[in-house]
Amino acid sequence: MPKVSDEHRTEKRQQIIAATLRCVERDGFHKTTMAAVIEESGLSAGSVYTYFRGKHEIIHAIASSGVTGVKDAIDRLTPEAGSSETPPPPGQALEAATQHLLDFSGQLGIDLPRIALQTWAEAARDDEFLALMAPEARGIRAAWRRYAESAIGSGLLRKDADPDRVAMVLTGMLPGFILQRVVMGDVTPSTYAAGLNDLLGTSG
Structure with missing residues (x-):
């Protein structure tokens, strides 16, 4: 029997994790069952249980x-120690972080902000x-602390x-952005960053 490669194992684990996230987005943590995860993943029960013994895992x-x-x-926004590069100002850094969240949501086909709210409620x-x-x-x-140290050292703060x-x-x-994104739907990375700039009295 051929040995399963690490790459194959990682791919299957990610397939199961993505299926679980889709179930949680749709039904919430409590209503998400292993049966639902198995069906959503398109894998057999035996295959899923090979990688995870249960929902908690x-x-x-x-x-x-x-x-x-x-x-x-x-x-990625924070230059390495000893570098002569300057980090982006806080508004741009916040915009990059929130935009990453939305971009990654699009890549996964999952509403990560909505899942985040459910995660906090469960926690x-x-x-x-x-x-x-x-x-x-x-x-x-x-x-963020590493970013802050760099921003202070660069004169941005x-x-x-x-x-x-x-x-x-x-x-x-970040949670403030996520909450408003889910509940009110009118906040964007650029408007959120612009609000921070207004508070700080900066332009970038």
Whole structure:
């Protein structure tokens, strides 16, 4: 029997994760069952259970994978240590992060903002689920902190600005964008960034 390649294994896991996200978007976490995931994935039950023993394992994989890619998107805005490059100003950085979320949603064919709201609601009621989701949130805040340090060093923010506090605020602006996107539907990355520029009294 031929050995299954790592690439094939990764592809199947991603297929199952994407199917789970589609189910969650449609039915919510509680109503999403393994039977629904199996049907949505187009794989056999045996194939799905080969990679995940149950829904909890799939959710753990989703949480630990940083599925939105927001942390990596923020890190790409931050020049490497010792580089002479300048990071984008806060408005542009926020616009890039929120636009990445929407672009990635389009690539997956899934409404990630809607899923994010359901994720937070689940984390608020389930301590185990919260423990799964917290590392990604901490990773996003750490990425914003690295950006803040670079922005302070480049003169984009006050020299006495606290990178930890800046990171807290920028981290909080992502959920604000997502909430308004889902509930009101009229916020865009560009208008959201423009609002931050208005608050800061900057033009970029």
